[in-house]
Amino acid sequence: MALAPPARPGDSVSAIDTPALVLDLDAFERNLDRMAKAVATTRIALRPHGKAHKCPEIAKAQIARGAIGICCQKVAEAEVFVDAGIADVLVTNEVVGAAKHARLAALARRARVAVLADDADNARAMGAAAVAAGVTLAVHVEVDVGQHRCGVAPGAPAVALARTIASTPGLRLAGIHAYHGGAQHLRTPQERRAAIAQATSLARETKAAIEAAGVPCPIVTGAGTGTWTNERDSGVYTELQPGSYVFMDADYGRNALSESDVAFEQSLFVLATVMSSPVRDRAVVDAGLKSFAFDSGPPLVRGRAGWVYDKASDEHGTIAVAADAAAPSLGERVWLVPGHCDPTVNLYDWIVGVRGDRVESLWSIAARGASG
Amino acid sequence: MALAPPARPGDSVSAIDTPALVLDLDAFERNLDRMAKAVATTRIALRPHGKAHKCPEIAKAQIARGAIGICCQKVAEAEVFVDAGIADVLVTNEVVGAAKHARLAALARRARVAVLADDADNARAMGAAAVAAGVTLAVHVEVDVGQHRCGVAPGAPAVALARTIASTPGLRLAGIHAYHGGAQHLRTPQERRAAIAQATSLARETKAAIEAAGVPCPIVTGAGTGTWTNERDSGVYTELQPGSYVFMDADYGRNALSESDVAFEQSLFVLATVMSSPVRDRAVVDAGLKSFAFDSGPPLVRGRAGWVYDKASDEHGTIAVAADAAAPSLGERVWLVPGHCDPTVNLYDWIVGVRGDRVESLWSIAARGASG
Numbered sequence: 001m002a003l004a005p006p007a008r009p010g011d012s013v014s015a016i017d018t019p020a021l022v023l024d025l026d027a028f029e030r031n032l033d034r035m036a037k038a039v040a041t042t043r044i045a046l047r048p049h050g051k052a053h054k055c056p057e058i059a060k061a062q063i064a065r066g067a068i069g070i071c072c073q074k075v076a077e078a079e080v081f082v083d084a085g086i087a088d089v090l091v092t093n094e095v096v097g098a099a100k101h102a103r104l105a106a107l108a109r110r111a112r113v114a115v116l117a118d119d120a121d122n123a124r125a126m127g128a129a130a131v132a133a134g135v136t137l138a139v140h141v142e143v144d145v146g147q148h149r150c151g152v153a154p155g156a157p158a159v160a161l162a163r164t165i166a167s168t169p170g171l172r173l174a175g176i177h178a179y180h181g182g183a184q185h186l187r188t189p190q191e192r193r194a195a196i197a198q199a200t201s202l203a204r205e206t207k208a209a210i211e212a213a214g215v216p217c218p219i220v221t222g223a224g225t226g227t228w229t230n231e232r233d234s235g236v237y238t239e240l241q242p243g244s245y246v247f248m249d250a251d252y253g254r255n256a257l258s259e260s261d262v263a264f265e266q267s268l269f270v271l272a273t274v275m276s277s278p279v280r281d282r283a284v285v286d287a288g289l290k291s292f293a294f295d296s297g298p299p300l301v302r303g304r305a306g307w308v309y310d311k312a313s314d315e316h317g318t319i320a321v322a323a324d325a326a327a328p329s330l331g332e333r334v335w336l337v338p339g340h341c342d343p344t345v346n347l348y349d350w351i352v353g354v355r356g357d358r359v360e361s362l363w364s365i366a367a368r369g370a371s372g
Numbered sequence: 373m374a375l376a377p378p379a380r381p382g383d384s385v386s387a388i389d390t391p392a393l394v395l396d397l398d399a400f401e402r403n404l405d406r407m408a409k410a411v412a413t414t415r416i417a418l419r420p421h422g423k424a425h426k427c428p429e430i431a432k433a434q435i436a437r438g439a440i441g442i443c444c445q446k447v448a449e450a451e452v453f454v455d456a457g458i459a460d461v462l463v464t465n466e467v468v469g470a471a472k473h474a475r476l477a478a479l480a481r482r483a484r485v486a487v488l489a490d491d492a493d494n495a496r497a498m499g500a501a502a503v504a505a506g507v508t509l510a511v512h513v514e515v516d517v518g519q520h521r522c523g524v525a526p527g528a529p530a531v532a533l534a535r536t537i538a539s540t541p542g543l544r545l546a547g548i549h550a551y552h553g554g555a556q557h558l559r560t561p562q563e564r565r566a567a568i569a570q571a572t573s574l575a576r577e578t579k580a581a582i583e584a585a586g587v588p589c590p591i592v593t594g595a596g597t598g599t600w601t602n603e604r605d606s607g608v609y610t611e612l613q614p615g616s617y618v619f620m621d622a623d624y625g626r627n628a629l630s631e632s633d634v635a636f637e638q639s640l641f642v643l644a645t646v647m648s649s650p651v652r653d654r655a656v657v658d659a660g661l662k663s664f665a666f667d668s669g670p671p672l673v674r675g676r677a678g679w680v681y682d683k684a685s686d687e688h689g690t691i692a693v694a695a696d697a698a699a700p701s702l703g704e705r706v707w708l709v710p711g712h713c714d715p716t717v718n719l720y721d722w723i724v725g726v727r728g729d730r731v732e733s734l735w736s737i738a739a740r741g742a743s744g
Contacts (some may be wrong), residue, residue: 003448003452003742003744016470017471017472017744019743019744020744051686051687073687074658074687076375076610080603086507093647093687093688094647094648094656095647096645096647096648096658096702096703097645099387099389100389119648119649119702121702122606122702126386130702143675144650149648149656149683149688149690150648150686150688151648151650151655152645152650153650176625181685185575200461212540214525234588243671250499271469273469273521274468275465275466275467275468276468276491276522276523277491278516278522278523278524278525282520284466284521284522286468286743287743288448288646288666289667289712289714289715290714290715290741290743291743293661293665293666294665294666294667295661295666295684302669309459311521313421313446313521313553314445314714314715315423315446315465315743316465316522318521330400330491330493330494331468340661342661342662342686343661343686345664346662346719347718347719347741348741349475349741359440369375369662369719369720369721370375370376371391371658371659371663371687372375372389372390372391372392
């Protein structure tokens with residue numbers, strides 16, 4: 001029942017069926033290189049987040065440039081990546097329920113698998129599943145360093161959970177997970193720096209308290225595309241998890257950068273077609289609510305001054321065209337920058353890689369929809 | 373590469389892997405019956421919109437209860453439905469470009485296929501594709517009756533396009549498409565009635581003007597779940613296109629109904645699991661931006677007073693739990709009502725049909741992602 005891909009390698013870009021998720025391979029590779037270079041001279045491990053791309057080929061490109069493995073959010077994603085040959089996966093999330101515990105433990109027979117915990121009973125249940133499968137699961141205590149989503153409080157509660165994990169058969173304490181998601185989209189470098197300074201301080205104290213309790217806590221993992229230079233330079237974090245840097249999106253584009261930040265390029269686009277233009281100031285494209293996630297606002301129009309994507313319905317995007325802008329023509333192609341890359345990628349089965357005016361690659365977004 | 377389904381027929385509901393898209397089959401069938409009954413004694417044809425469900429089994433259930441065929445929005449959707457045996461499909465959209473014209477014409481060799489047009493040159497290009505394929509495409513003039521998206525203006529511009537279509541080899545004028553999408557979510561019955569009265573008046577005049585020009589215009593098609601009783605009773609519309617009525621969603625739930633409206637039940641849910649609850653007033657579920665479309669707001673929590681889904685990230689939903697509400701327990705199931713059903717359904721590969729506490733059916737959302 002798989003849908004036909006929107007293009008084949010060797011096709012001209014003008015032959016791509018729309019809407020399509022298109023990757024500018026030159027920009028993408030420059031992004032990979034920038035990140036690899038920025039961590040190469042440090043002792044920090046890079047473990048990029050696979051939830052952004054859900055694509056084994058991209059994970060392999062990251063590992064080929066020095067990443068130690070990848071992150072993902074769900075057991076089902078981890079299964080897809082391990083099936084595709086990725087040998088080291090951290091599920092940056094709590095996993096609950098006997099069926100998922102058993103799947104996670106089974107996966108640990110085939111790859112290095114780590115997971116988070118923020119609850120002692122659930123950790124013990126994971127341990128039992130690991131024992132039943134004959135494996136040891138590496139577990140990070142998730143510490144709430146500002147995100148206020150999952151995670152135990154820093155300090156004593158984290159120490160108590162670390163001790164539980166360290167003493168539970170089938171589990172091994174790998175370290176702490178200290179990710180501050182809310183800091184990624186603070187707009188100024190000063191705000192982001194202040195938020196990560198606070199997170200770093202909580203992570204440092206928590207790691208020290210765990211080790212003072214006699215439990216080794218080697219790894220401190222976290223960071224995202226908005227803040228990773230701060231965690232890299234913190235002296236506390238040992239592992240970085242940025243994901244969006246390979247693609248970028250309109251929302252990350254709104255972050256102001258400091259001189260010490262690394263600027264990534266927009267490499268990911270949705271290619272759309274004008275399929276109606278009943279009046280001069282309106283272009284309707286074939287990409288709407290089913291072609292973009294709108295949680296971070298509408299897509300931006302690339303390369304058409306005075307064109308603003310201002311309304312979406314299921315399969316239509318309505319673009320307002322300014323009076324002094326180029327008039328739309330039926331059938332013309334429009335390059336759109338997604339508001340938020342992760343959930344937009346999750347709408348597509350294929351990512352079409354282009355170089356210049358040729359389609360070079362067609363990669364399966366194999367973990368699309370793998371939310372279980 | 374297909375992902376494993378989240379359940380099997382015969383499973384207990386408590387065994388469904390989450391997040392999952394779940395259909396309450398009793399409520400769904402009552403919705404089908406309500407709509408069938410509401411048009412049975414009229415001369416109006418029901419052609420439900422398949423963009424809501426993208427699921428051939430649901431299309432077949434609609435046709436089994438009297439629908440004359442289905443609507444969809446994209447050629448790729450039409451291909452999926454025709455492949456699955458649906459014999460009569462209206463693409464309620466403009467189709468642009470030689471490749472898509474050829475696909476549409478090829479489809480018309482296997483099924484009754486109709487499409488919209490709002491541009492004379494594009495209509496002529498479709499006609500050439502139809503001639504090349506040896507078929508005649510049925511075409512509706514899309515008339516802008518208030519939506520201000522695609523469509524020609526009512527009156528003279530519609531007449532001119534109708535004449536072009538009627539005189540273009542390979543095309544046949546089927547009628548006019550007069551859908552007022554913006555009216556569907558006006559909150560009061562009075563507002564919706566007024567908007568559709570205006571749309572009806574424009575549709576009536578346009579149809580009369582086309583026929584006065586000597587071109588038969590038998591079909592007037594349109595309407596959605598918010599307004600269809602108005603079009604049904606208009607004396608002008610001959611065909612109704614509601615889609616969401618089979619499922620309903622939080623946004624349609626915000627429409628106030630009059631006594632003459634038909635109330636549909638919420639039959640569609642996302643079943644999620646509490647996978648973290650670090651503090652008493654917060655439950656974090658395993659369904660976020662990749663499990664719901666958020667264009668019409670967050671999902672609603674069903675059956676848990678004082679629980680409000682208030683924040684989403686890619687794979688997390690954060691629920692605020694009121695002080696006097698039941699405290700969350702790790703692993704408990706939460707039933708969530710999507711904000712907007714159509715783009716939410718498009719995130720899933722499977723729809724799990726349940727009756728009572730058993731899984732009865734597992735239907736492929738075969739046209740998921742079929743946006744081309």
